Amino acid sequence: MSRILTNEIDLETVEKSRINDVDFDNIDFGREFTDHMFSCDFVDGEWQTPKIMPYQALTLDPSARVFHYGQAVFEGMKAFKDDQDEVWLFRPEDNFNRINISAARLAIPEFPKDYFLNGLKTLIQLDKAWVKKGDGNALYIRPFVIATEPAISAAPANEYKFMIICSPVKAYYKGRLSVLFAEKFSRSADGGVGFAKAAGNYAAQFYPTNLANKKGFQQIIWTDANTHEYLEEAGTMNIFFRINNTLVTAPTSDRILDGITRKSVIQLAKDNNIDVEIRRVSVKEIKEAAMDGSLKEIFGSGTAAVISPISAFEHAGDVFEIPDLEDSYSTFFKRKLMDIQYNKSDDQHGWRYKV
Template identity: 75%
Template sequence: MTHPSNSNIDIVKSNTSKIENVDFDNLTFGRTFTDHMFVCDFIDGKWQQPKIMPYQAMTFEPSARVFHYGQAVFEGMKAFKDDAGKVWLFRPEENHKRINISSARLAMPEFPKDYFLDGLEALLKLDKDWIKPGVGNSLYLRPFVIATEPAISASPANMYRFMIICSPAKAYYSGKVRVLFAEKYSRSADGGVGFAKAAGNYAAQFYPTSLAQEKGYQQIIWTDASTHEFLEEAGTMNIFFRINDTLVTAPISDRILDGITRKSIIQLAEDNNVPVEVRRVPVSEIKEAARNGSLKEIFGAGTAAVISPISAFEHGNEVFELPEMENAYATMFKKELLNIQHNLSDDKHGWRREVK
């Protein structure tokens, strides 16, 4: 696989902007999109010249393989603006690495790093006015790849499209989240694609999540597919448990997404001398910890939500309410993470990348 050595991007600017019609104080997550998008096609065994163009509808043939065999992967990331007007990305190299891991698992071509990073920066320069300063404000970035070859034979495509679209965002979840521990349905299995950000992973969990929502829960915490005895991750989040003062989370595997927010929280915990255990987490242990009072917190971590405290969980028809914590880890780590992302504190791990 080859790609052109010249990574210049063809740019066609929008003649008008939609920004004046956007109420940035009342955004619904993922519904509003900026003026431009990044596009790059894979044809004849190589990535073509990248382009940035006005955000617009696209036309694909009904036989495009993505519609039939699900070759589609994506990433979630954010851009931030500090009080001086500088724009920052948070660990974008990790997103590039992960989308290529996802692509490889679905027999899709990897995307060049220079195209990815240069494309992000060029796009953000054009649409920087859509990034509002202030903690809690961000521009959500959605890189994704789909199979576009018009053929319905069951085999990997020979044509793909890589794109990046952008959506202004505020908080993803408001308030605390109530969850259901999975007892029947599974998110992923050994040897599967759970570790990849494959579109089908999310489609498969919509139905069981809707059943949980009918019972008054916002999310499911998935358990292992074999026994349903070990807690793994939630629909859009990795999961952390605070038992006494120790932070516990499941190890990544071919069932669990290697979350960038997850690994950042583990590092912040170590920076703050908070004990961290990365190990299998039995449902029975968490229920017993809830009963004896040693379970202090559960919270989810992900790009869109950042950190979402969980106020209660149900398993085996038992409901466990979690205590209100005065010095919650969820609050502390969220503040530290947001301060790094918004250039309000030191970045000793080099996570920020300025868009110059």
């Protein structure tokens, strides 16, 4: 191993890469990790010198507050390689802003922007070979923060660890999905942490999602906690509905994640003169649209999934099939997004960030 200080990052590299041990043609999402990881500790009221080191296990005290009170937030990002072997990020400053918004909600100190962007860029440059070319191939990037202070009194921690790990990936979902509209369980409530990428949000939805999986559905589209009458988002995606030729999606709130892919789809729709309505969407409206034929599509959007078309939904025992359109909005937006991400088209909004 070698150790140098670069861009105020303490850098320790591996002697030999593990990349040749990985079968990139048969890779499960989020199961393999690159050679290096980024780490920075918050101690004595300030963030310390960031480090990049070989990917390795952590040692934490059993009383670390993250284990007891769930102070943990994360982000999901991707890096893409174009045909000239250049690597690009997609809207990384949005991810930086959102992880700090999430952190603030859980009383976690915000992370410095220069540490985040310099650390991210240095880490990806170091493990650039892990980013494979070709549509669908990407490097999934997971920044996260956990409370590490060893104390079990019910209070915010005084010590934290900010980390970034990376995983080569292919498509998250394959094919079209079937979903269940929630009738009983809720993902989040008014005044809660639904807008934050808090680890506990995902843990709490695993049980009802497992029940949906047993019924043959891949995801749940969550409804509002008060009445279960309005559709909000899915477990790993924001949701869009195409009613005739109008794209409809729920507004963000303290219950709904401000998805970066969601914002991008809305902007691309406006760029291409597709009508967009950001408003509450009722279960009743979508069921009636499915019955009268005006519901043309439902699709999800997210970093991991990109764009995922939905083939059917169930609510209160009623099952509705959704046609597979040749000129679907889901295919259109996925192509538009990927062409920007893989540096195949103009980027008029400045979303690409060269590594």
